[in-house]
Amino acid sequence: MEEVLVNRVASSSLVTIDLEKFYPEGDIAAFDLKDQLFMGLILKENDFREALKNFDWEQFAGKNLAVFCSADAIIPVWAYMLVATYAAAQVRDVFLGTPDQFVERSFLKSLAGLNPQDFADKRLVIKGCSDKPVPPSAYLEITRLLQPVARSIMYGEPCSTVPVYKKAKE
Numbered sequence: 742m743e744e745v746l747v748n749r750v751a752s753s754s755l756v757t758i759d760l761e762k763f764y765p766e767g768d769i770a771a772f773d774l775k776d777q778l779f780m781g782l783i784l785k786e787n788d789f790r791e792a793l794k795n796f797d798w799e800q801f802a803g804k805n806l807a808v809f810c811s812a813d814a815i816i817p818v819w820a821y822m823l824v825a826t827y828a829a830a831q832v833r834d835v836f837l838g839t840p841d842q843f844v845e846r847s848f849l850k851s852l853a854g855l856n857p858q859d860f861a862d863k864r865l866v867i868k869g870c871s872d873k874p875v876p877p878s879a880y881l882e883i884t885r886l887l888q889p890v891a892r893s894i895m896y897g898e899p900c901s902t903v904p905v906y907k908k909a910k911e
Contacts, residue, residue, distance in 0.1 A: 757868055760875045767833045768805065769807060769840045789820060793824065794827075798828055804833060806834070806835045849879070849882055860890055867884070884905060
């Protein structure tokens with residue numbers, strides 16, 4: 742008689758959380774203020790306003806826009822506000838920071854929407870492999886959020902995990 746193979750991972754009580762599902766929707770475009778500055782260093786109000794007015798904002802249609810300045814220049818706060826007013830009609834979202842910072846902020850914002858009680862007394866596996874880059878801060882945040890309620894937290898794949906936290910027996 743043949744031995745029946747049993748998938749113990751599928752029949753276990755492990756709950757897998759795939760952080761890649763929290764990756765922000767839509768493309769992320771970068772808008773570097775340096776390109777709108779005089780000599781790449783100085784913000785001249787009239788020139789800056791004219792540059793923004795003539796800029797092709799439609800190239801960002803439906804995208805998430807990360808606005809930053811890669812030059813070591815002093816940028817007045819109103820300049821970022823002005824960029825937001827021009828971009829708002831075209832973009833999905835606008836963010837002050839680099840594209841990587843936008844991704845990180847989006848992860849943290851999405852994770853803040855989780856209800857930790859949905860994971861109360863569960864054995865959790867935080868999936869380790871993904872096609873999209875998951876920032877380390879997302880792994881830290883999911884652990885911080887769920888440790889108070891989870892029975893255990895592991896990292897990796899259900900067939901090969903690294904223990905991270907296990908609730909002490911009472």
